[in-house]
Amino acid sequence: xxxxxxxxxxxxxxxxxxxxxxxxxxxxxxxxxxxxxxxxxxxxxxxxxxxxxxxxxxxxxxxxxxxxxxxxxxxxxxxxxxxxxxxxxxxxxxxxxxxxxxxxxxxxxxxxxxxxxxxxxxxxxxxxxxxxxxxxxxxxxxxxxxxxxxxxxxxxxxxxxxxxxxxxxxxxxxxxxxxxxxxxxxxxxxxxxxxxxxxxxxx
Numbered sequence: 001x002x003x004x005x006x007x008x009x010x011x012x013x014x015x016x017x018x019x020x021x022x023x024x025x026x027x028x029x030x031x032x033x034x035x036x037x038x039x040x041x042x043x044x045x046x047x048x049x050x051x052x053x054x055x056x057x058x059x060x061x062x063x064x065x066x067x068x069x070x071x072x073x074x075x076x077x078x079x080x081x082x083x084x085x086x087x088x089x090x091x092x093x094x095x096x097x098x099x100x101x102x103x104x105x106x107x108x109x110x111x112x113x114x115x116x117x118x119x120x121x122x123x124x125x126x127x128x129x130x131x132x133x134x135x136x137x138x139x140x141x142x143x144x145x146x147x148x149x150x151x152x153x154x155x156x157x158x159x160x161x162x163x164x165x166x167x168x169x170x171x172x173x174x175x176x177x178x179x180x181x182x183x184x185x186x187x188x189x190x191x192x193x194x195x196x197x198x199x200x201x202x203x
Contacts, residue, residue, distance in 0.1 A: 028099045029092065030057045044076045052084065054091040056099060063091045086156040093152040103147035107174075123173060133182055137173035145170040165189040 021034035032053045039048040049070065053063065067087040075081075096102050108121040119125055121142040127134030148167040155162045169185040 024057060025054075028057060028101055029054050029095045031055075032060075052088045054088070054095045056095055063087075063094050065090065086154045089154040090151070093154070097148050097151040100147075102152070103145070106144040106146060108141050133171075133173075137175070137180065137182070141174040143172040143174050143179060145172070162190065 022030050022032050024030045032055060033050040036049050036051055039046065051067075053067075055061065055063075068085040070083045070085060093102075106121065111121060113120055121144070123134045123137050123140050123142060126142075146167065146169050148165060150166045152163060152165045154164075166188050167186075169187055171182045171185065172179040173182055174180070
């Protein structure tokens, strides 16, 4: 038994050392799922804990916030149990916001307004709502620069999931391929979902 145990431990460690621990995701991010402690082997289950952290490719700096602790093994009735925390989503938001990948410029050429929506990317569509804007830039295209001012965050609790996306919308008028800055809207989107309802709030 001792020889078998030693063989399993030796070969198991070699196998684990040969496994990749970082996988690229596109051109910006990579995910680190390296072990954070030794795997646990018992008569009834095998348990392993992994990092699960997004980071910028080629930059092995950790996120500026700690991961949440995960529960230990409390049952072995099922064939597999998988635990994941909001740390994965929050590190992803931190990385992509830091890289500027969550910024978007909306123009009449690249934005399709759904049929029936009373809005278009032209100042004439909001002349009744913001008459000063239309008076200054009559019948001009509108260009929106949408971006997050801070990384988006998510919180997973027993009652449900909540998220926060703080950002700005910079509004420009465009004429003859020249942009004229108009104003900036501060936007905070809060997403709440429980087992019984789903609501999206904007402020």
